[in-house]
Amino acid sequence: MLTDTRYQRRKRLALLAILGAAIAWIAFDALLGGSAEWARVISRLPLLLTGSGPAWSIQGGFAFNVLMGMLSMAIATLLGLLMGIALLARNAWLRRGAFMIMNFLRNSPWIVLLFAMLYLLPHRVELFGTTLSFSPFFKAVVGLSLPTAANFAEIIRGAVGSVHSGQWESARSLGYGTAQIYRQVILPQALRRMIPGWMNLYALLMIATALATVTGVQEVVTLLRTTLAMESETALVYFYLTVLLMFFLYCYPIALLARRLENRTKGDAI
Amino acid sequence: MTARNQSLIELDGIRKSFGGNEVLKGISLNVAKGEAVCIIGPSGSGKSTILRCINGLIPIDEGFVRVGKHRVHEIRHERGMRPLRRQVAMVFQQYNLFPHRTALENVMMAPVQVLKHDPGEVRERAIALMAKVRLAGKESSYPGELSGGQQQRVAIARALAMQPEIILFDEVTAALDPETVKDVLTTIRELVEEGMTCLLVTHEMRFAREVADRVCFTDHGLIVESAPPAALFDTPQDPRTREFLSQVL
Amino acid sequence: MFGLDYSWLGDPVYQRWLVDGVWVTLQLALVSSLAAVAIGLVGALGQTLRLWWLDACIELFVEIFRNTPPLLQMLFFYFTLTQIGFTVTDPVTGLQHPLLSAFVSAAISLSLFGGALCIEAFRSGLDAVPKATLEAARSLGYTRLGLFRRVQAPIAARVCLPSLTNILTNLFKTTSQASVITVPELMYAAGQVYSDTFRTLEMMLMVLLVYVTLVSLLAWALTLAERLLAYPGYGKGF
Incomplete structure (x- = not known):
């Protein structure tokens, strides 16, 4: 039986490890096959964040x-x-x-x-x-x-x-x-x-x-849905994940x- | 050596720390069958921890614990503790009844669910025990509907229903109103007179003096002095015992 | 009254649409509530095992679903699940249909969302059982399983019930968001009707009333269950 503090520490480490793996996977994916999709997401990011293309x-x-x-x-x-x-x-x-x-x-x-x-x-x-x-x-x-x-x-x-x-x-x-x-x-x-x-x-x-x-x-x-109407279907998942992440991080x-x-x-x- | 083997509970050199805080610093104690031993001492001296080491609720760091034929310090798993727990019952300061069951069901639950005894027979036994602790008629009340003293007597009946050889009492009157303390102490006194092996942690000095065969005084994780009540209360040997008694008596 | 025109409500076609809508709403709510409670039980039990890696995974699941909009979750599941191409061929018409329809996507999404809330509620219910009560059960010789089944779970269940009531009513309300992914439930049916009649305000006020009635009934039933299961002498959450 682990003591409570040690258990909590391990659990927190596991959580960080999972998050780290997710980030690593995204980076890996961006470098290889998925780079085109991520590039699209990044080009649309100012629009999604502020509603104007150049984000001014x-x-x-x-x-x-x-x-x-x-x-x-x-x-x-x-x-x-x-x-x-x-x-x-x-x-x-x-x-x-x-x-x-x-x-x-x-x-x-x-x-x-x-x-x-x-x-x-x-x-x-x-x-x-x-x-x-x-x-x-x-x-x-x-x-x-x-x-x-x-x-x-x-x-x-x-x-x-x-x-x-x-x-x-x-x-x-x-x-x-x-x-x-x-x-x-x-x-x-x-x-x-x-x-x-x-x-x-x-x-x-x-x-x-x-x-x-x-x-x-x-x-x-609303912007996500209008944007997606113009995007390819493969980029869809990336866009959804990005907006979900915005809410989560906030x-x-x-x-x-x-x-x-x-x-x-x-x-x-x- | 013979005295040692005859004793029902045997503790030798128990040490236990919580975090960096050493609560027990080498406790040794023997309790013979049918003996009533009271443990007294200032709060924080590890009295309750001693009881919890005996029935394995708290694993010890070092030392030797034997109850009957069970070598408690060698049992590693909760499962291995079960035969021991059937032999040793415990009554708690905060009663700890199960709030979702009636008084009678609280008494019956463990014998039926843990010992797998026949429910009909347990029921009879439980009703008799409720009468024994002077709570006849309160069988179908829920713990939340009973006074502290009544709850504590249900807890004693619950412990007795397991037909234990030993009962550990952990400051059972500390949370009670003065007028209900008497009823609980009367119940315990009857058990001692019937020859039940009892180990009591208590603040009730008069009660300890009256019922105990032996009184142990603990301070800072050690048993400082252990003697028959008359000797310990009237002619304490150790200065720490004397100081404690002068404060509480 | 107040210049509101409800004459269209006499039309049997609109009545049919709305009744069907209510029926789909009830189905969606029932399916996802049952699944959410099941997920909640499995998740909370998983956390009692005290395996740090499993615990971490469950917590991550809970936090992700609790802290993102259910509407987005639903859109995400709808578009990904219908995209990954599980299709069935209709034997009669020979047409290809996505296996995971809008209804199934909504049910899965709502179950996961509700499940995350349930895990959290059940876990805190189990945590609320006093350590001293568990110690008493251990000293009576209960096994870990017996202790969980006979003492911890029954007490925790009663502690959880108020928050379960909250979660299930919340889930019922959230089913209305499935209209966005074209699940033909009450909200969607209402949209169909007012795009025909243009009586938008009347329609919305009526839908509001129907939802409030249904949700109030559900809340009332669950509160009744709470009262029946409560044990005497202990206040809420004792």
Whole structure:
């Protein structure tokens, strides 16, 4: 029986070995038969990343995914916070209403929500004399932020619920009011537990930005599919692997960091 | 030499380290059949580790462990430990009942599933044991529905259901409320009086003095002093024993 | 109501398309859920063997599928699997069909995606069984297999159930993405209908409602199972 640290070290080495072998294989393949395909991928890489051939300006591509992810996350954080507060409200009707909205959004597929937003939101609105036009990009951001907000509200509820009831009792016995208990006692503890969930949610959202292709946004999957229409069938696998790798390289470190934070907060006295 | 061979448990020069930290630095101890031996000492002195070396839950680094005819230090595999585990039962500080089974099922599980005894016969035995630990009527409660003291008595019944020759008690009252401690200690006292070989790690000095045939004081991974309770508590020989007793008594 | 026009819903052709779509969605969800749980069990069991090289392979599999878009996975499997040329000849028409249809590609892709999530959930369930409880079982003489079967697995199963509920509802929702690779499930059928009627908003709102209803039913059933299997006296995740 190996000790735990030695086992983990060997496992990590094995993982690195597999990754190393994969990189070596790609390099080997690029030098020999596959070089033509890899050359094509590289020539298209600026387009896939920024949406413009020479990569001078950002007109789409993976950069759009990142941008959509960040904007949606900002909106979702705000909406989720409001929904989370409503979920914890003392007013039963408010609580029930928020709960229903949250469940509806959590139980609907992202892609269907995106489609629904595409048709539900008007193309432009007249507001105080100025015309605001809603681009597909904006609609995608709204469509992605709704389910994310619902998930964030659930994370908030879970984190607040996980603070031991003894904390409520002791704070109340010390004469704190409800708002004070939330602000001074519960939230500081709950916040620590929310952060890993929030980060995981961001990774999840980032992955879901690929779905924006159905709204016609020039993000990486849309560009990939239009590019592939012009490429030979043998290059196809290489292009797919490249884009999969983009998402993986962006999301995996976030997931890893979230897990590390989670393990750290696990030790907290509950 | 004869005394050695008659003893049921024999430990000689056991050493054990966790990481760089040597917890046991050469423990030697003999327990005869029917004897009740209490191990006392400050926390972190390796008391619980001694118990776990006896039933092979922790492999030792160096030394000699014999229980009955089993030479524990020579057994390399979990599989080889099984006959030993049937002979030696253990009761834990945190009860460690199986939360997904009722109290009675907890008592019955191992005899039926491990020893392959007849379920009907085990059932009778288990009901009798539940009565013996004064928990008649609690058979169908889940561990989560019982108090700490009740859970601990179920754990003792579970250990007894294996019909062991030896029971190891690992600070079984340390996690209990004072009022439930008494019930558990009463149960253990009855077992000792019936002649069960018991090895107890405990913080209950009064109890140790009352039930033990012999008390061992451990400090920093060594047995400092070993004597009948009256002698050890009233006229401790070693200065470390005296200091410890002056703090706890 | 609200200027929405649902008169097309009376057309039996559209009804047929949508009902067929729901049926394909249910099939896809069932097949990939079962396969995902099976993959999850095999993977989590594989990790309990404590073979570092196997463990590393499983972890890599899990991380790759968890951290890339299921839509891209589906597109990847669809194009590669239908390309590598397994074809069958239809005995009646003599035409060549790809052996791995869009449905099969979607099922494989979703199974692997769900399987990766299941492995992670089952593994953390097994890890959540307190070491002390396992020690107690060992001291009662259980073999490694017996300990796993009688103590560790039953406790872990109850710990896993909430996250399994999450995974299976998530997987059900993800089946809607199979429409992108032309699997004729509900989303795809909806597209067919609105390209005919041009009632896009009405269609999407209806589809949304159908999905929410189905997913809520699934979540409700799984939560019920959770409650039935829970043992008294212990809170969630004890």
